[in-house]
Amino acid sequence: MTGAPNPKTKAELFAFLETLGIAVQTHEHPPLYTVADSQALRGTIPGGHTKNLFLKDKKDSFFLVTVDEDADVDLKQIHHLIGAASRVSFGKPEALMELLGVAPGAVTVFGLINDTSGRVRVVLDSTLMENAVINAHPLTNEATTSIAAADLLQFVKATGHDPVILKVTG
Template sequence: MPKTRQELFDCLDALGIAHPTTDHAPVFTVAESQSLRDQIPGGHTKNLFLKDKKGAYFLVTLEENAEVNLKSIHTLIGASGRVSFGKPEALMDKLGVTPGSVTIFCAINDPDHDVTIVIDAPLMDNDIINAHPLINDATTSIGREDLMRFLSHTGHEPLILKVSG
């Protein structure tokens, strides 16, 4: 059973990680979330749930305006051949969320470490990183080092690579 927003917050609390959260209308795209920028400081994210030809899954987290070449990203992230977007059913199965709610915090729903987490290096230039708390009707802010501590707690050691162009 996928973790809820409250279970994510309970985990962050147990780790002593501050996580101010702003509730807002559901947003499904980066364009829809642009209006929140003045209210919420820090780097804002977009996420790509990708699958390679051998069935390996990747969650790529980037700054919201970053661009990625999907025809060549596989050479950077260690995928077997070109990647495509993972299907909604696989997204729910592997990360416990629906399209529009994909977030770096989904690592909490991957106890078997079936998904490789990739963070675009420029995103890590931000002291504060903003992401959905497993649902797209809120934005949670977390410190860069705290994000790494959270990911380590979930058993994920992300690849921090320059994947944006």
Template sequence: MTDKPLKTDRDLFALLDSLGIPHETTEHEAVFTVGESERLRGIIAGAHTKNLFLRDRKDRHFVVTAEEYATVDLKGLHRILDASGRLSFGKPETMWHYLGVTPGSVTVFSAINDIASQVTFVLDEGLMRYDRITGHPLRNTATTSVGRDDLIRFLKATGHTPLVLKVAD
């Protein structure tokens, strides 16, 4: 459990509004995987994403966001990120503590809950060719779409300068 007040989807939308970032959210049944979310194609505009919550040997944490069907080589990713040793998936309790989300809801938008900047956010270069990018608004029962450049502005407003790197094929 976290000792800080967690931001909700309403807080996220209020921050996006205060930054002048247009956003569109579609409610849907809970989805936990890319496969489960396939039924939403054509309904929600933008590049659909997969998000990985990872940690290295020195307990540094990363959220890696890539286009949903991109292949991320977890065995070599540590070299690209200059991480300490191979990466593994972060623990659910750590995810909750830093990001205020549970497995299946990991999202680039969870940066709003990482007030101490304990997590490095990584956006795949290939994802950045899309005009609009989607992510869960801190819960997996909705999907929010924002502009690519607006996503960067959002991350910077939360105190995170994202790394834009080629992490997927």
């Protein structure tokens, strides 16, 4: 596998959002690799903050599961909920770069802009989607972008994906 031929940049993501009429607010910060890093450094950015799981099953179907940062996800059972063919494991960094155009530590729902072949199934946790505002990395872990929940759904659909909203957390 090779990397995404030309993964989109943060600027290209923002230009795409602008063409959709979606307003976002972005906060720059040092690189964040974990939820703990994020909680310590982000300050008081309001809204739901995301944790993203890039998963695959034995048939090489890929899933991006986006949940609230504090959510507990049962990786031994989630395959039943998301329609995977088998138990899931984390997708390899090469597949992550090829499909979503991001590196580990920067996994984000905004990476769907790079999945032009529609290989990744998107699952948004229903609890996360109860927030009026959702926060996610804009293709880099050096910033956090705030987007209205309804606008996030509009973005996902505009990338050619059909978002599934499910309760995947305990």
